[in-house]
Amino acid sequence: MGQRSLLCLAVVAAVALTGCTVERHWGGSTSAGGGGRAKIGLVTKTNTNPYFVELRNAADAAAKAQGADFVALAGQFDGDNDGQVRAIENLMQQGATTIMITPNSSTGVLDAIARARQAGIMVLALDTATDPASAVDATFATDNVAAGREQGQYVKAALAGSTPKLIMVDGTAGSTVDTYRHNGFLEGIGLKDGDPAIVGREPANGDQSTAQQKMENLLQRSSDINAVYTMNEPTARGAFAALQARNLQVVMGSIDGGCQGVQNVRDGEYAATVMQFPRKMAQQGVDAAVAYAKTGKKPSGFVDTGSVIVTDKPMPGVPSQDTGWGLQNCWGTK
Template identity: 25%
Template sequence: MTTQRSRTLAAACVLVVMAGLATAGCSKQETTDQATGDTGAGAQTVAPTTAAAGTGCTLQSYGATKLDLKNAVVGFSQSEKEANPFRIAETRSIKEEAAKLGVKKLLTTNAQSQLPKQISDIQDMLSQGAQLLIVAPLNSDGLEPALQAAAAKHVPVITIDRKLNATACKDYVAFLGSNFVEQGKRAADAMIKATGGKGKVAILLGASGNNVTTDRTKGFVDQLKAQAPGLEIVAQQTGEFARDKGQQVMEQLIQSKPDITAVYAENDEMGLGAVTALKGANKKPGKDIKIVSVDGTRNAVQALVNGEYNAVIESNPRFGPLAFATAQKFFGGEGIPENVIISDRAYDDSNAKASLGGAY
């Protein structure tokens, strides 16, 4: 379900990565992107994360020491309460992979969407002897005190799903996550297909202060401008990545922008909130109002099966295998690229029913 652009890009880049060579036509993100596309419902397919010879973040350049994860204390800092399916799947993936590898001890915390708590959570794990930190940042900014505490103890930090406005191989080893701009572009392509390239679109923005919202918006807006000038963006309001907020915003938009014909929600929870609002206004989601969102939760894919949705672009939360594989390579002396990109599939009416079991 990859786009033709991503297939072409992946095919060009993956051969270079597998050969371990420097790239001339691929960015740092593209050289670690997935080229295999979908290999089955929910499959996690990741390209090699090894950087080109002589490049990437190494133990020596980071100032860390070699570590056997089976004898290590690893800390995982989750940013948001595990009510959102993405967070549930993400935490489960980290725990399951740690158990599979036989990690000596896994410390887990949840910041409950509070930045001061995430800082103190990380500091507490360091005081409990954490030797590696896997962090899902709440925001792209604000974790400096926690990063400084980790640096003081020479504890490597790997970030997942949200990128920090910080320096790779100094403040953290690497970012593991999706290409959020590409997600926005793919969502735009799906919206163009669903609408025929014409109509009035409302964007339900994610939370402010992180790169996910910024990048998913940029990818979507830029792609519509380039490919479908007949799709006019008439509203952009934040739903804070929450279902209830998404519903509230949609209820307001139904009144203030009654001519809206499509909704782009920057996560599934907001999209599902929009479905509820539209039903409450006696409108048919997926038909009267086209809906495309990003995440890949089972509830959203089920809505697609039910005809109440038009497309879902996955944001893969299964970081456990990738996070620990990256850590093992790092502690084994390999260079780690600044951005390690996980594969994301896509769902539409052609594959949703068959792929429902792979959604999270």
């Protein structure tokens, strides 16, 4: 464990805060945008999921490049709304001009966000939309319905006309990401919730170990399956471990597009992943935060940062890139 991780644990233990800083703190009171130095706070769902680590690191680098102050906090686990509320309040007290957040729940942090905006702080959603979307000033994210639809279209094509016998390993109930990806997948594969083709469904909160346990439980009920939906790549890795233990071969897709996930596809652990671009989300969010501090100008609406299917088994009618391209571009690295 590195010094930064040890510092995080020490801070959590000492002051009972959820998350830790990854860059310098600042002092002073909250100030509205316009004519000042950007003080950017980032609140992610967790500090452990590789996707949010990448998002945090990209935001940190973008802030440094533009001379902005930066602090990152996080929930202790996927679904820790109380921890995110405390993080927002912490950043308000520290004088943030912009708070960027990947909300655990589309509604669970709305009151805290409203208080921040009333104090003159711009609030941007990254990766995960709020409900309503107008609860934040703007959202920079993957179109998660489209990403889920792409996964579903791929799995349907790979089944080559066979009737789906599907297990769905979902994310965190109530999250817009979970809902949008789930619904998009069903649209892409041509099913609806409650269809008998869905053999089983369990939430795994985006966690690999939980996904493996949930998948093992589902397979005890029925192992007669040919397709698996996974909400993200840690979930897919957990599901794969459970499938491998039973020597089951299925068409499994996922969403994330991290370098490890692309390598998983290359190694045959699952057939395809839908790459998203957290570096782009972070860069665009920081750009907006710096502009707000200087000019008071705010972005608005939803900004789609894109998604691409990555697979070494392309399917007719389903646009995709191979894993060679994926390893060069994972999460927008290049």
